[in-house]
Amino acid sequence: MRWPVALLGMALALAAPACPGSDRPGAGQEEVLSRVQDWAGPQAALADSLWKHPELGYLEHDASALMQDRLREAGFRVESGVAGMPTAFVARAGRRGSGPVIALLAEMDALPGMAQAAEPVLSPVPGQDAGHACGHNLFAAGSIGAARAIAQWLEAGGHEGEVRVYGTPAEEGGSGKVFMVRAGLFDDVDVVLHWHPSGTNSATQATSLANISGKFRFRGTAAHAAIAPERGRSALDGVEAMNHMANMLREHVPDGTRIHYAITDGGRAPNVVPAAAEAYYYVRHRDARVVRDVFARLQAAAEGAAMGTGTQVGFEQLGGVHGLLPNDVLGRVLDRALRGVGGVGYSPAEAEFAKQLQQSFDRAPAVESAIQVEPYRSDEHGLASTDVGDVSQVVPTAGLSTATWVPGTPAHSWQAVAASGMSIGHKGALNAASALAIAAVELFTHPELVAQARAEFEERRGADDAYRPLLEREAPPLDYRRLD
Numbered sequence: 001m002r003w004p005v006a007l008l009g010m011a012l013a014l015a016a017p018a019c020p021g022s023d024r025p026g027a028g029q030e031e032v033l034s035r036v037q038d039w040a041g042p043q044a045a046l047a048d049s050l051w052k053h054p055e056l057g058y059l060e061h062d063a064s065a066l067m068q069d070r071l072r073e074a075g076f077r078v079e080s081g082v083a084g085m086p087t088a089f090v091a092r093a094g095r096r097g098s099g100p101v102i103a104l105l106a107e108m109d110a111l112p113g114m115a116q117a118a119e120p121v122l123s124p125v126p127g128q129d130a131g132h133a134c135g136h137n138l139f140a141a142g143s144i145g146a147a148r149a150i151a152q153w154l155e156a157g158g159h160e161g162e163v164r165v166y167g168t169p170a171e172e173g174g175s176g177k178v179f180m181v182r183a184g185l186f187d188d189v190d191v192v193l194h195w196h197p198s199g200t201n202s203a204t205q206a207t208s209l210a211n212i213s214g215k216f217r218f219r220g221t222a223a224h225a226a227i228a229p230e231r232g233r234s235a236l237d238g239v240e241a242m243n244h245m246a247n248m249l250r251e252h253v254p255d256g257t258r259i260h261y262a263i264t265d266g267g268r269a270p271n272v273v274p275a276a277a278e279a280y281y282y283v284r285h286r287d288a289r290v291v292r293d294v295f296a297r298l299q300a301a302a303e304g305a306a307m308g309t310g311t312q313v314g315f316e317q318l319g320g321v322h323g324l325l326p327n328d329v330l331g332r333v334l335d336r337a338l339r340g341v342g343g344v345g346y347s348p349a350e351a352e353f354a355k356q357l358q359q360s361f362d363r364a365p366a367v368e369s370a371i372q373v374e375p376y377r378s379d380e381h382g383l384a385s386t387d388v389g390d391v392s393q394v395v396p397t398a399g400l401s402t403a404t405w406v407p408g409t410p411a412h413s414w415q416a417v418a419a420s421g422m423s424i425g426h427k428g429a430l431n432a433a434s435a436l437a438i439a440a441v442e443l444f445t446h447p448e449l450v451a452q453a454r455a456e457f458e459e460r461r462g463a464d465d466a467y468r469p470l471l472e473r474e475a476p477p478l479d480y481r482r483l484d
């Protein structure tokens with residue numbers, strides 16, 4: 001076998017921790033790693049195709065089709081348009097037998113207003129709006145690279161088990177995965193692994209906040225604000241009264257509750273009593289029950305505000321996700337795998353790119369820190385929210401991050417778009433694919449780990465184990481980005 005020196009180094013580093021309780025080097029892991037490496041070029045090309053043609057939530061038609069093509073050509077059986085979402089798909093490979101089903105997630109949507117060239121300085125792309133500011137082009141390509149290698153390893157070794165890729169649209173505010181969970185698409189899955197682009201390499205498992213979000217639309221009566229104010233009923237008054245009550249509510253909710261709003265329509269002209277006004281609200285807390293309770297009180301405040309101002313109010317829920325249920329058994333499997341692969345090393349040109357890009361930050365970690373893997377921690381308290389949360393409520397789930405971005409880069413920034421479209425992003429995604437593939441092989445060859453992960457999942461989920469989605473709207477908001 002002819003391996004590049006770096007790959008050989010990775011494989012050797014892997015050998016020791018690869019098989020817990022055994023002295024046998026992780027031969028399967030070396031094999032799957034070389035298969036990931038074999039597809040490094042096409043993986044980067046797939047990432048670039050998505051990056052050059054960024055598509056917004058539920059509009060990812062070309063991205064989804066390309067992803068499915070790359071999976072079909074590797075022998076995956078693809079079911080597309082699942083759960084009422086044209087761009088969602090489930091791809092399956094392997095022969096289940098008595099083996100587990102391991103699913104990898106693949107997000108694909110871009111963000112509006114984030115177009116940026118693959119340059120280390122702010123460079124909007126003329127005529128383009130969207131950009132891959134969350135690196136989902138890498139997310140998609142890395143998960144597919146890992147899944148292809150795992151499928152080949154399953155097939156070549158005659159191993160029992162199934163690997164799947166879930167093409168999950170509209171992560172950015174569309175709650176795509178929630179509709180897939182609700183449709184039962186994860187019901188026969190044993191383990192879900194995922195990853196996310198980042199400025200660091202880490203398999204730390206963190207919780208996230210559950211949330212409910214939606215728009216309160218007030219309707220009043222327009223009138224001349226000076227000549228006939230008594231004939232008007234201000235919808236903006238409704239919004240302001242509601243916001244006032246929400247701000248008083250803050251003192252009387254459980255610690256750790258987050259309530260935030262934006263007035264998304266406050267009227268247009270001060271000399272017209274606004275007939276329409278709108279506030280967009282989020283309520284978040286670690287505990288979904290608190291979110292439900294506080295949101296119900298917020299809805300009561302909206303109704304009270306409408307009553308008091310002589311207006312009417314309607315509510316449309318837009319999002320609702322559960323918090324992440326961490327899994328330490330799976331987290332440690334991912335951490336071992338990630339440590340075997342290591343961090344991202346830069347060529348001189350990449351180091352130069354990184355240093356130049358970092359000049360746009362007030363302060364940033366050393367460029368060289370991209371090579372480090374962060375210490376593992378479990379049960380960190382995260383303050384973000386993600387629709388992976390709902391997946392983790394029904395299947396043992398864990399994820400990792402790799403340094404696809406220059407250290408110090410926040411998600412949803414032009415700096416994230418820039419690195420996601422060049423070799424630094426490709427390297428990070430290749431490391432993610434390698435770590436996911438190694439972790440999957442460890443799980444396929446050590447069924448006791450899958451059983452332990454399930455036991456931990458059931459213990460954490462507790463007696464009240466029925467999944468109840470926080471998102472109550474019937475159909476996916478397929479047009480939510482068309483309105484932007």
Ligand SMILES: [Zn+2]
Nearest residue numbers: 134172411412
């Ligand atoms: Zn994002």
Ligand SMILES: [Zn+2]
Nearest residue numbers: 134136171196
């Ligand atoms: Zn993201």
